Amino acid sequence: MLETDRNQLHKCVEEALPELDMMIGWTRCDPLQTTPVFIRDAKSISSLTLGPFCSQNLAGYLVKPPALDAPPKPDAKPIGICVKGCDSRSLVALIQEKFITRQRVRIFGIPCGGTVDWRKVARHVELGSVKSADVQDRVLVIEDSTTTHRIALEEVLSRKCLGCRHPNPVISDVLIGAEVSPRSTGMETSYRDVDELDAKPLEERLAFWQSELDRCIRCYACRNACPLCVCQDRCIVETREPRWLTQHVGVPEKFLFHFIHAMHLAGRCTGCGECERVCPMDIPVTLIKEKLNKIMEEMLGYSAGLDPEAVPPLLTFNPGETEI
Amino acid sequence: MAVKIFIAADRLDSVLEKLSTKIDLWIPALLKDDKSGPTGFVQYTPGITPAFDRQTTMPLKKLLLPQEETLLRFKYQKDPEGSLKTTIALDDPKEARPTLVFGARSCDVRALVTLDRVFANGPYVDPYYVQRRKNTLFATLVCGQTDSKCFCSSVGGGPADMEGSHLRIVRLEDGYLVEALSKDAQPLLADLAEAPDKSRDQLAAKLVKEASKRQVGDLDTKDCAPAFRNRFQQNDYWASMVSQCLSCGVCTYVCPTCYCFSITDETRNLEGERLRSWDSCMFYHYTLEASGHNPRPTKLERYRNRVGHKFSYIPERYEGLLGCCGCGRCIRSCPVNIDIRQVVGNLKENSNEQ
Amino acid sequence: MNNNPYLPELATVQEVITETGNIRTLRLTLDNKESMEKFTFRPGQVGQLSVFGTGESTFVINSPPTRRDYLQFSVMKAGEVTSRIHQLNAGDQVGLRAPLGNGFGFEEMKGHDILFVGGGIGMAPLRTLLLYMIDNRADYGDITVIYGARSPKDMCYTYEFEEWRAGGVNLVLTVDAEFPGWKERVGFVPTVLNEEAPSPNNRIAVVCGPPIMIKFVLFNLKELGYEDPQIITTLEKRMKCGIGICGRCNAGSKYVCLDGPVFSYDQIRAMGGEL
Numbered sequence: 001m002l003e004t005d006r007n008q009l010h011k012c013v014e015e016a017l018p019e020l021d022m023m024i025g026w027t028r029c030d031p032l033q034t035t036p037v038f039i040r041d042a043k044s045i046s047s048l049t050l051g052p053f054c055s056q057n058l059a060g061y062l063v064k065p066p067a068l069d070a071p072p073k074p075d076a077k078p079i080g081i082c083v084k085g086c087d088s089r090s091l092v093a094l095i096q097e098k099f100i101t102r103q104r105v106r107i108f109g110i111p112c113g114g115t116v117d118w119r120k121v122a123r124h125v126e127l128g129s130v131k132s133a134d135v136q137d138r139v140l141v142i143e144d145s146t147t148t149h150r151i152a153l154e155e156v157l158s159r160k161c162l163g164c165r166h167p168n169p170v171i172s173d174v175l176i177g178a179e180v181s182p183r184s185t186g187m188e189t190s191y192r193d194v195d196e197l198d199a200k201p202l203e204e205r206l207a208f209w210q211s212e213l214d215r216c217i218r219c220y221a222c223r224n225a226c227p228l229c230v231c232q233d234r235c236i237v238e239t240r241e242p243r244w245l246t247q248h249v250g251v252p253e254k255f256l257f258h259f260i261h262a263m264h265l266a267g268r269c270t271g272c273g274e275c276e277r278v279c280p281m282d283i284p285v286t287l288i289k290e291k292l293n294k295i296m297e298e299m300l301g302y303s304a305g306l307d308p309e310a311v312p313p314l315l316t317f318n319p320g321e322t323e324i
Numbered sequence: 325m326a327v328k329i330f331i332a333a334d335r336l337d338s339v340l341e342k343l344s345t346k347i348d349l350w351i352p353a354l355l356k357d358d359k360s361g362p363t364g365f366v367q368y369t370p371g372i373t374p375a376f377d378r379q380t381t382m383p384l385k386k387l388l389l390p391q392e393e394t395l396l397r398f399k400y401q402k403d404p405e406g407s408l409k410t411t412i413a414l415d416d417p418k419e420a421r422p423t424l425v426f427g428a429r430s431c432d433v434r435a436l437v438t439l440d441r442v443f444a445n446g447p448y449v450d451p452y453y454v455q456r457r458k459n460t461l462f463a464t465l466v467c468g469q470t471d472s473k474c475f476c477s478s479v480g481g482g483p484a485d486m487e488g489s490h491l492r493i494v495r496l497e498d499g500y501l502v503e504a505l506s507k508d509a510q511p512l513l514a515d516l517a518e519a520p521d522k523s524r525d526q527l528a529a530k531l532v533k534e535a536s537k538r539q540v541g542d543l544d545t546k547d548c549a550p551a552f553r554n555r556f557q558q559n560d561y562w563a564s565m566v567s568q569c570l571s572c573g574v575c576t577y578v579c580p581t582c583y584c585f586s587i588t589d590e591t592r593n594l595e596g597e598r599l600r601s602w603d604s605c606m607f608y609h610y611t612l613e614a615s616g617h618n619p620r621p622t623k624l625e626r627y628r629n630r631v632g633h634k635f636s637y638i639p640e641r642y643e644g645l646l647g648c649c650g651c652g653r654c655i656r657s658c659p660v661n662i663d664i665r666q667v668v669g670n671l672k673e674n675s676n677e678q
Numbered sequence: 679m680n681n682n683p684y685l686p687e688l689a690t691v692q693e694v695i696t697e698t699g700n701i702r703t704l705r706l707t708l709d710n711k712e713s714m715e716k717f718t719f720r721p722g723q724v725g726q727l728s729v730f731g732t733g734e735s736t737f738v739i740n741s742p743p744t745r746r747d748y749l750q751f752s753v754m755k756a757g758e759v760t761s762r763i764h765q766l767n768a769g770d771q772v773g774l775r776a777p778l779g780n781g782f783g784f785e786e787m788k789g790h791d792i793l794f795v796g797g798g799i800g801m802a803p804l805r806t807l808l809l810y811m812i813d814n815r816a817d818y819g820d821i822t823v824i825y826g827a828r829s830p831k832d833m834c835y836t837y838e839f840e841e842w843r844a845g846g847v848n849l850v851l852t853v854d855a856e857f858p859g860w861k862e863r864v865g866f867v868p869t870v871l872n873e874e875a876p877s878p879n880n881r882i883a884v885v886c887g888p889p890i891m892i893k894f895v896l897f898n899l900k901e902l903g904y905e906d907p908q909i910i911t912t913l914e915k916r917m918k919c920g921i922g923i924c925g926r927c928n929a930g931s932k933y934v935c936l937d938g939p940v941f942s943y944d945q946i947r948a949m950g951g952e953l
Contacts, residue, residue: 029663030472030661034661035568035660035661035662036660037568038568056659060570061568064570065567065623065624066563119358119360119361120360122360123358123359123360126378126469127471128378128469128471128474129471215355215356215362217382217391217573217577218391219572219573219574219576219577219604220573220607221570221572221574224570224571225572225659232608233608233609238607238609240609240758241757243758246590247392247588247590247599248392248590248599248601249392278572278574278659280574280577280578281356281362281381282358282361395684395685398731400730400731412688412730412773442923443923446921446922446923446936447921447922447936448921448922448923448936450683450923451681451682451683452684553950556950583925584924584926585918585924585925586918586924587684587733587918587919588733589728589730589731589732591731596730596731598684603924603926605925610916611916612916613916614757614758614916615756619915619929619953620952629928629951629952632930632951633925633928636930636931637930637931637951640930640931641931
């Protein structure tokens with residue numbers, strides 16, 4: 001199945017490439033992982049891959065280097081991009097906020113059955129010894145030098161995938177492969193982790209975040225990987241004047257950083273989970289944003305990144321208003 | 325006669341506990357209650373689970389170069405006349421406590437060769453680093469868990485390399501054989517455990533011999549400097565190698581040899597401190613000048629500088645020394661899987677093509 | 679300096695001179711009398727000036743080692759530290775780590791004619807060497823200074839131009855455009871350099887100013903026949919430690935704080951790296 005989809009992707013990209021500025025996709029760099037590629041040359045198309053190891057959300061590259069030319073030159077060719085369901089919502093959010101125009105992108109939508117979290121795989125096999133990995137019928141089959149391991153895909157899916165409501169791209173020009181049915185259809189199932197944490201007493205929740213955030217090394221990978229963190233080099237956590245954050249590495253500083261980050265994403269975060277995936281210290285930072293997403297949904301009936309025409313609730317202010 | 329002991333696996337915790345009464349003891353351990361979760365070096369407390377079975381996520385550099393450190397404190401004191409008069413008091417480098425790192429790996433310790441060169445052997449000596457450095461001993465594991473990202477042999481080390489180590493730890497099926505490699509480490513082993521029996525001793529010797537023959541990684545790091553210079557202006561090369569870079573600080577913070585730091589004044593009311601903290605050359609603000617000029621404005625220049633620093637600038641400055649210990653952490657932790665071996669390895673490939 | 683290179687000495691501002699709209703000059707003395715008496719440096723060496731609570735920034739000591747009543751720094755307001763320095767008054771205390779860096783090779787310049795080319799605040803690093811040479815006038819041949827600024831009110835050290843001239847300096851002043859009452863030259867520094875055309879024979883050119891000026895001055899100097907080793911300049915970078923450890927001010931394998939800030943043009947070409 002994967003093979004067929006990959007062939008379809010290669011064929012579609014081959015046809016489209018002459019009209020594109022470049023194609024952003026994934027390539028395998030390791031049995032269990034991929035790395036983003038930027039293709040301008042037809043002979044590199046064969047390196048494109050798709051499937052459960054394509055964890056990165058590529059939408060951010062449209063507003064950060066190497067694409068980064070918003071507003072695009074009038075004569076600029078569109079950029080081709082591969083998106084999973086969650087990635088497509090980031091695209092929509094960027095279109096809503098006018099960081100990119102719909103015409104600027106050629107969207108290769110990829111229905112997604114969930115992505116593999118290599119940390120979870122590491123609970124089953126020693127990663128360093130993995131020779132090959134593949135998914136067959138929702139079983140992750142891993143070969144190392146001595147054995148074949150078979151792990152149910154469910155056990156190694158990324159946390160964000162477990163409550164996924166939009167596995168199919170919400171926007172696309174070409175759909176690669178067949179649509180899949182969502183794992184979750186409502187708030188009850190998609191905010192399970194938030195609800196679980198919320199059920200704990202305040203002290204316990206505080207202790208949880210203190211212990212989790214204590215590990216933060218302030219590498220800012222979570223921020224830089226976020227496709228909606230568009231301030232980039234002007235982020236207020238690094239500005240020198242005014243200096244909002246000290247260089248201390250205590251939990252209060254990290255708290256402040258992560259909550260500034262989350263608040264700036266309120267009503268904008270599409271729950272792609274990149275911030276959590278990239279964290280070298282395995283801090284569940286997406287949970288903070290999920291909590292805000294839940295509030296947005298409960299209070300305002302709004303989920304980010306679903307409708308390119310919608311105006312995100314917190315962007316509805318009118319700069320001319322006198323009371324703000 | 326070499327001083328050696330055998331620590332049976334089930335006695336490890338009690339031996340470490342005893343050891344921790346002799347010296348401040350740091351070991352690799354889980355940082356989260358998840359056996360595949362992140363690991364790092366932590367001060368030993370009884371009951372803590374060591375993570376000897378794989379390389380730590382975080383390097384041990386924080387023991388010598390903490391992520392934050394007070395260089396000096398200052399206090400403005402108002403004099404009765406009303407004008408602000410400064411008085412300044414300095415926090416002298418604290419007398420560092422004798423410390424043992426038990427369970428580092430060869431690559432971890434080898435990284436200190438680079439740090440020592442920069443902090444202890446330049447025209448200026450960093451007293452904070454030096455004080456801690458000379459009070460820290462290393463008990464190093466002969467590494468049996470190298471993986472596909474490791475390349476210690478490519479940068480002058482190896483899985484059994486004991487340069488800079490004071491004790492050698494060999495992991496056996498049923499425990500650990502620990503041998504003092506230097507005189508100052510011998511007393512640490514006294515009364516901890518029995519000497520190993522002959523068969524274990526021979527087995528350990530065999531494992532050490534095997535490990536020292538193992539070639540980990542095949543990156544050619546010779547003469548990178550001219551190749552790097554040749555590539556320096558080739559923007560296409562750097563774009564093809566690192567366009568996916570996110571400009572985050574992961575690679576530099578998990579790197580045992582990355583040492584670049586910032587100095588900032590952090591104040592509260594009339595007093596404050598001058599703080600040294602880890603910084604990263606991957607960050608835009610790292611080289612941003614007050615005028616607004618930035619000599620390394622994009623990730624391409626910044627990543628290029630990181631490669632240059634490790635494989636060209638440090639070697640040029642310090643007689644061929646490399647700024648890399650081959651641990652592979654930057655590869656394993658990179659959110660977009662950039663592999664520095666590819667970037668360095670390709671420096672010499674078709675370098676005149678543009 | 680003491681044995682902790684991160685520890686500044688306390689110093690007190692003796693005098694503040696407003697040079698231009700955004701440049702001020704500070705004259706400092708070290709609070710410790712003995713340190714002040716023993717303080718020695720080479721022209722072109724720098725100091726890390728701290729305002730405690732804001733931070734440190736690097737400036738060249740622009741008074742010459744031959745005049746030791748105070749140490750002088752000229753500061754253009756640009757970022758947080760320089761803004762704070764501009765608020766300082768006589769009597770305020772600051773921290774100083776100095777001298778740092780290499781300084782000018784004034785020994786090798788002996789017996790040569792000298793050409794200084796400065797623009798705006800770029801005159802500061804040149805001033806220390808210029809005054810040193812005036813104080814050792816017999817050691818040097820012709821000394822020509824071409825100093826330019828946008829307008830007369832953007833010019834530093836105007837109050838000592840007469841002293842420079844009296845010290846045997848051929849001082850050529852220029853501003854970018856005509857200005858009421860201005861009696862000196864009008865035109866950009868590189869143009870005036872071409873008009874003056876000081877012979878490269880046995881001469882060393884010391885250049886400092888904004889990057890765009892340096893670029894064209896360099897070009898013109900080459901046209902006039904100057905070779906790279908004859909052209910000296912100072913580099914600027916964001917710095918923190920000032921002692922070649924913290925890693926940020928590198929250009930290729932050289933650290934501007936430690937190996938510089940003074941480099942000849944052949945050295946700059948050889949080092950590679952971003953400027």
